[in-house]
Amino acid sequence: MTTPTGRIAAAVGGVALSFGAVAVASHGVLSRQAAIARDRIGKPLGELAVDADRLWRRSYQGEPIRLIMLGDSLAAGLGAERPKDTLGGRLARGLAHRTRRPVRLRTGAVVGAESSTLLEQIEALGDDARADVAVIVVGGNDVTHRVPASRAARSLADAVSLLRSSGCAVVVGTCPDLGALRPVPQPLRTFASRASRALAAAQESAASAAGARVVSLRRTVGPVFVDRPEEMFSLDRFHPSPLGYRRTADALLPSVLGAVDEATSARMLARADAVRLGGGMADPTPESWRRIDSYLTHTLVEPDDALAAAVADQNAAGLPPIEVSPLSAKFLQLLVRISSAQRVLEIGTLGGYSAIAMARALPPEGRLVSIEAEPDNAEVARRNIERAGVDDRVEVRVGRAAEVLPHVDGPFDLVFIDADKESNTIYLEHAARLARVGGVVVVDNVVRSGRVADPATEDEQIAGVRRGLEKLARDPRFDATALQTLDAKGWDGLAIAIRVDPESR
Numbered sequence: 001m002t003t004p005t006g007r008i009a010a011a012v013g014g015v016a017l018s019f020g021a022v023a024v025a026s027h028g029v030l031s032r033q034a035a036i037a038r039d040r041i042g043k044p045l046g047e048l049a050v051d052a053d054r055l056w057r058r059s060y061q062g063e064p065i066r067l068i069m070l071g072d073s074l075a076a077g078l079g080a081e082r083p084k085d086t087l088g089g090r091l092a093r094g095l096a097h098r099t100r101r102p103v104r105l106r107t108g109a110v111v112g113a114e115s116s117t118l119l120e121q122i123e124a125l126g127d128d129a130r131a132d133v134a135v136i137v138v139g140g141n142d143v144t145h146r147v148p149a150s151r152a153a154r155s156l157a158d159a160v161s162l163l164r165s166s167g168c169a170v171v172v173g174t175c176p177d178l179g180a181l182r183p184v185p186q187p188l189r190t191f192a193s194r195a196s197r198a199l200a201a202a203q204e205s206a207a208s209a210a211g212a213r214v215v216s217l218r219r220t221v222g223p224v225f226v227d228r229p230e231e232m233f234s235l236d237r238f239h240p241s242p243l244g245y246r247r248t249a250d251a252l253l254p255s256v257l258g259a260v261d262e263a264t265s266a267r268m269l270a271r272a273d274a275v276r277l278g279g280g281m282a283d284p285t286p287e288s289w290r291r292i293d294s295y296l297t298h299t300l301v302e303p304d305d306a307l308a309a310a311v312a313d314q315n316a317a318g319l320p321p322i323e324v325s326p327l328s329a330k331f332l333q334l335l336v337r338i339s340s341a342q343r344v345l346e347i348g349t350l351g352g353y354s355a356i357a358m359a360r361a362l363p364p365e366g367r368l369v370s371i372e373a374e375p376d377n378a379e380v381a382r383r384n385i386e387r388a389g390v391d392d393r394v395e396v397r398v399g400r401a402a403e404v405l406p407h408v409d410g411p412f413d414l415v416f417i418d419a420d421k422e423s424n425t426i427y428l429e430h431a432a433r434l435a436r437v438g439g440v441v442v443v444d445n446v447v448r449s450g451r452v453a454d455p456a457t458e459d460e461q462i463a464g465v466r467r468g469l470e471k472l473a474r475d476p477r478f479d480a481t482a483l484q485t486l487d488a489k490g491w492d493g494l495a496i497a498i499r500v501d502p503e504s505r
């Protein structure tokens, strides 16, 4: 939402015009110079930024991170022609990429806005203002409209306090150094530079006192705008170019990530407190376990571009979203490492997600064989495996596993069974033959929303899961347990067994 509305619109003008305000107050030389600046800058970009508000990276799992952009034309992204090149778009993509979660972007920033309009921007966002993290970039118009730095900084602090009181983390990018604006003649440029530095200093102390993380845009990206103005500024030589926004987003992103981490941990602690005060453990609801799954994933699973791309490609190709969750993929990866596995067998490849995760943990000479019945799935998987750079150690064999397995030679250190559940006993029989003594066998989806223990069910897949569990319990070649899982994939579980020597039991 980048359209100037109501009082905000009445309170602000374009930045180029604003130099007039400096001039009117200063007369003489500055007045003439403001007119020159106005002519040079003009308004070739108009007064509306492109609309970048959307759910970015919807293919990522988990609850979206809610990001809001507040402030002036920089926060709105004026000068970028494509949504993804705006400051909000850049930050949303960077945040999604680093957290592996989708990001919902909402823009309250208004082109030409002063700091005094921040509270109205928050109000205008309505429910969307209840965000995880807010990024505020403001100040240029306060300088050109000659708003006293202390007043502008107070308005900023008020907005930060309001956001913080609702649990939203805040990152403030302080006023850039207007001395970098070449079209503004001297001495007006020096005047603007001094005023913008004074405002940035006032913003820094007021915003941090109110609980924001503060990034000095003058210090972090100012020098590159001064050194490479042709690349960093857009057509009007005033607003950033797509590259300028990219540099600005790069400078803000670490603080935005830190703020999201902090907000997430604070919410988790608050929730834990609420449970404690409530006098006991809360029963998980789908909403709460998805939140926890998202928290644990965010906290423990290192982002992996190739895995994210594999899921995106798999979805785009119309494959069902039935790959293991990121935490389960990490669990499998750890099992590969814990068992020092060199050879892994997977039954059920889909788009290669779990195969890639496990292959990442193999040594260079390691090998993973994955069996997939559907040639189209195998094709998607091969592409994903190649892009992930593990095609040297992963082989996808196409065919029904019951027919392929008799031609597979062991021994394997780990076997992961994740295909048609009806055939679990057949696969376990092969696993007993192919896994070395001491090897690990994992069977996915053994709880199936609790239906595994429902005596009334006649589902053939559930019956297959049960037969598999019974085999694990009775077959002397296995020693097994099972763990329930609650994650983005719902309520399910994994059985884990070790291949043992029946003689030594």
Ligand SMILES: C[S@@+](CC[C@H](N)C(=O)[O-])C[C@H]1O[C@@H](n2cnc3c(N)ncnc32)[C@H](O)[C@@H]1O
Pocket (backbone or CB within 6 Å): 322, 323, 324, 347, 348, 349, 350, 351, 352, 353, 354, 355, 371, 372, 373, 374, 377, 399, 400, 401, 402, 418, 419, 420, 423
């Ligand atoms: C749950 S998905 C596998 C997910 C994958 N392990 C992951 O986590 O990324 C099950 C896969 O098994 C395949 N499949 C089903 N029946 C099969 C069979 N009889 N033989 C081999 N693959 C089979 C399906 O086509 C599907 O791709």
